[in-house]
Amino acid sequence: MTVEEAQCDIRTAFAGGFVGQFVSALLWAASGVLSVTVGTREAMFALVVGGMFIFPLTAVGLRILGYRGRVADGNPLGGLGWQSAFVVPLCIPVIAAAAAYRVDWFYPAFMIVVGAHYLSFVTLYGMRMFAVLAAILVGGGVLLGLYGPGGFVIGAWITAPVLLVFAFLGRAHVRAEDAG
Numbered sequence: 001m002t003v004e005e006a007q008c009d010i011r012t013a014f015a016g017g018f019v020g021q022f023v024s025a026l027l028w029a030a031s032g033v034l035s036v037t038v039g040t041r042e043a044m045f046a047l048v049v050g051g052m053f054i055f056p057l058t059a060v061g062l063r064i065l066g067y068r069g070r071v072a073d074g075n076p077l078g079g080l081g082w083q084s085a086f087v088v089p090l091c092i093p094v095i096a097a098a099a100a101y102r103v104d105w106f107y108p109a110f111m112i113v114v115g116a117h118y119l120s121f122v123t124l125y126g127m128r129m130f131a132v133l134a135a136i137l138v139g140g141g142v143l144l145g146l147y148g149p150g151g152f153v154i155g156a157w158i159t160a161p162v163l164l165v166f167a168f169l170g171r172a173h174v175r176a177e178d179a180g
Contacts, residue, residue, distance in 0.1 A: 107155025
């Protein structure tokens with residue numbers, strides 16, 4: 001299997017990242033809602049713990065939509081998918097340290113980590129749009145953390161729609177590829 005074939009397999013199996021980003025967008029939005037209706041601790045807990053369910057919910061969503069939701073046997077990029085998935089949970093101590101220093105840095109720190117995790121998706125999916133997504137999230141997190149107006153929830157309100165837009169861009173890419 002060539003690299004291009006492996007990337008095509010991943011794009012097809014995971015709908016160009018559509019379901020995973022859609023689930024992630026909903027999670028960020030739910031966390032944002034919790035932050036303004038319940039409290040910051042609950043919002044942080046929801047994003048951290050909810051993040052553990054992104055892949056299982058993605059798998060269910062993919063099956064419901066008729067996608068395979070797993071790479072083909074022998075796909076050499078399968079391991080990269082698992083490795084990139086563990087970047088975020090392994091960085092939670094860094095996010096926690098940032099939030100312990102200044103609670104308003106929770107979402108910006110999470111944006112930076114999630115954005116960095118999307119860099120490997122450029123190779124994994126063979127889609128440059130993930131570099132743009134990574135740049136928006138990392139750059140947005142840095143700018144918000146350093147120069148933002150303050151306010152705990154702003155990063156959630158930025159990240160949720162960005163992920164949603166890129167979910168639909170990925171889906172459109174795969175549909176165009178299938179049609180062409």
